[in-house]
Amino acid sequence: MSTPLTREKLLDSAEHMFARRGFDGASVRDITADAGSNLGSVNYHFGDKQGLLREVILRRAKRIVEGRDAMLALAVEAAGGKAPTVRAILEAFIAPTVNMAGEHPDFAALMSRMHYEGRFALVGEVFERAFHKSLRAFVAELAKAAPTVPEDEIKWRIFFTVGAFVFVTINPRMIFTVTRSDAAKPDPRALTRRLVDFCAAGMQAPASCKGVRK
Amino acid sequence: MSTPLTREKLLDSAEHMFARRGFDGASVRDITADAGSNLGSVNYHFGDKQGLLREVILRRAKRIVEGRDAMLALAVEAAGGKAPTVRAILEAFIAPTVNMAGEHPDFAALMSRMHYEGRFALVGEVFERAFHKSLRAFVAELAKAAPTVPEDEIKWRIFFTVGAFVFVTINPRMIFTVTRSDAAKPDPRALTRRLVDFCAAGMQAPASCKGVRK
DNA sequence: CGCATAATCAAACGAACGTATGAAAATGTC
DNA sequence: GACATTTTCATACGTTCGTTTGATTATGCG
Numbered sequence: 113m114s115t116p117l118t119r120e121k122l123l124d125s126a127e128h129m130f131a132r133r134g135f136d137g138a139s140v141r142d143i144t145a146d147a148g149s150n151l152g153s154v155n156y157h158f159g160d161k162q163g164l165l166r167e168v169i170l171r172r173a174k175r176i177v178e179g180r181d182a183m184l185a186l187a188v189e190a191a192g193g194k195a196p197t198v199r200a201i202l203e204a205f206i207a208p209t210v211n212m213a214g215e216h217p218d219f220a221a222l223m224s225r226m227h228y229e230g231r232f233a234l235v236g237e238v239f240e241r242a243f244h245k246s247l248r249a250f251v252a253e254l255a256k257a258a259p260t261v262p263e264d265e266i267k268w269r270i271f272f273t274v275g276a277f278v279f280v281t282i283n284p285r286m287i288f289t290v291t292r293s294d295a296a297k298p299d300p301r302a303l304t305r306r307l308v309d310f311c312a313a314g315m316q317a318p319a320s321c322k323g324v325r326k
Numbered sequence: 327m328s329t330p331l332t333r334e335k336l337l338d339s340a341e342h343m344f345a346r347r348g349f350d351g352a353s354v355r356d357i358t359a360d361a362g363s364n365l366g367s368v369n370y371h372f373g374d375k376q377g378l379l380r381e382v383i384l385r386r387a388k389r390i391v392e393g394r395d396a397m398l399a400l401a402v403e404a405a406g407g408k409a410p411t412v413r414a415i416l417e418a419f420i421a422p423t424v425n426m427a428g429e430h431p432d433f434a435a436l437m438s439r440m441h442y443e444g445r446f447a448l449v450g451e452v453f454e455r456a457f458h459k460s461l462r463a464f465v466a467e468l469a470k471a472a473p474t475v476p477e478d479e480i481k482w483r484i485f486f487t488v489g490a491f492v493f494v495t496i497n498p499r500m501i502f503t504v505t506r507s508d509a510a511k512p513d514p515r516a517l518t519r520r521l522v523d524f525c526a527a528g529m530q531a532p533a534s535c536k537g538v539r540k
Numbered sequence: 541c542g543c544a545t546a547a548t549c550a551a552a553c554g555a556a557c558g559t560a561t562g563a564a565a566a567t568g569t570c
Numbered sequence: 571g572a573c574a575t576t577t578t579c580a581t582a583c584g585t586t587c588g589t590t591t592g593a594t595t596a597t598g599c600g
Binding site: 139151152155 | 556557558559560561
């Protein structure tokens with residue numbers, strides 16, 4: 113078999129457990145029990161626990177970046193010479209993640225957690241390699257699409273954008289608790305639309321900087 | 327002494343350790359060693375490790391909500407009969423948190439982490455009690471200030487807002503890595519202004535909902 | 541002072557952790 | 571079918587974990 117069954121089950125279970133309990137909170141025993149495999153299988157297949165986390169992340173992160181870059185290229189092409197709209201760029205940025213969150217909510221939750229568990233050099237390295245090159249391309253494209261906004265401001269605002277969807281994709285339960293909304297299943301398309309509405313307006317807002325540049 | 331020294335040192339050290347390593351990653355031994363107190367002091371003063379976390383959160387969360395509510399009341403008063411502007415409301419919502427993040431970055435990081443470690447019933451309960459009542463008041467005020475935006479949309483957008491500042495307050499190091507900005511010290515006032523610019527525009531954006539209400 | 545209460549301390553407990561080991565079973569190849 | 575390789579398995583090792591205990595010291599107060 114080209115794709116060992118135990119390996120895949122371990123990745124699935126680890127994705128689930130790491131997302132729900134964090135790296136420290138999910139024990140190798142929990143994960144292997146959930147995967148129905150032996151205790152030693154993690155060390156055999158991935159070296160150690162951290163190697164397992166690395167593979168869990170790498171397995172899907174590349175897909176998101178590929179989706180983003182593909183949609184961005186499509187938007188650039190569709191604009192035909194001119195710069196794509198801010199909306200189109202942000203949709204290319206947001207949609208692949210929201211869609212991934214719909215298909216693999218555990219992975220979305222894990223990614224969000226990893227943004228906050230910065231103590232792993234591993235995670236920083238993986239994020240750097242997987243996301244940041246693409247991210248810089250988006251900043252460049254946004255700078256062209258919103259020429260009146262200073263590039264510094266664009267960089268901040270792309271992070272506000274990341275923060276917005278990272279936050280809402282991990283724990284919609286809390287949001288529904290507060291909003292008391294009964295639309296309990298957030299349709300990925302509707303969520304993307306909401307996010308793009310919000311972030312595109314924010315991205316193009318005039319900067320009220322009082323010229324305090326040092 | 328009315329404020330026992332050991333207790334305070336434990337809270338400070340726990341805030342720091344929990345923020346940096348998470349609840350599971352920070353051991354009681356780490357915390358007591360950092361506080362210079364005995365291993366058993368956590369259990370003596372707080373019952374157990376989770377009780378320590380509860381006190382760490384409660385110590386500061388109330389201040390943030392008080393700050394928000396006070397600034398909101400001020401904005402309502404200043405508007406004199408009319409509804410305050412969206413900007414004023416969002417500034418009242420954001421500024422106390424950003425200021426707190428400036429004064430106590432460890433607490434800000436901890437709060438962000440806690441948003442993602444939802445497995446503690448404790449955290450959910452504390453958040454509900456500490457924040458959500460105030461949050462609903464902000465939603466109501468925003469609904470008046472932006473009457474053209476459906477209330478459902480307002481609720482989503484206030485969460486996008488929370489996501490934006492939760493994200494940027496926890497780990498500015500990563501952001502600077504990507505932006506390669508050398509303005510390494512994010513002034514709280516400048517950060518608040520940036521966030522308000524972004525979120526106020528997003529809050530008032532026309533909703534491009536295609537009327538797919540179920 | 542004398543005494544009750546509060547706080548600190550060193551030491552130890554059982555449990556759970558990540559990992560290592562060597563034998564057993566499964567798999568692929570000739 | 572025999573052999574080499576890969577994969578599983580039960581088991582054990584050494585650490586570290588959160589918590590408990592009982593003695594010891596400090597503190598508040600009449």
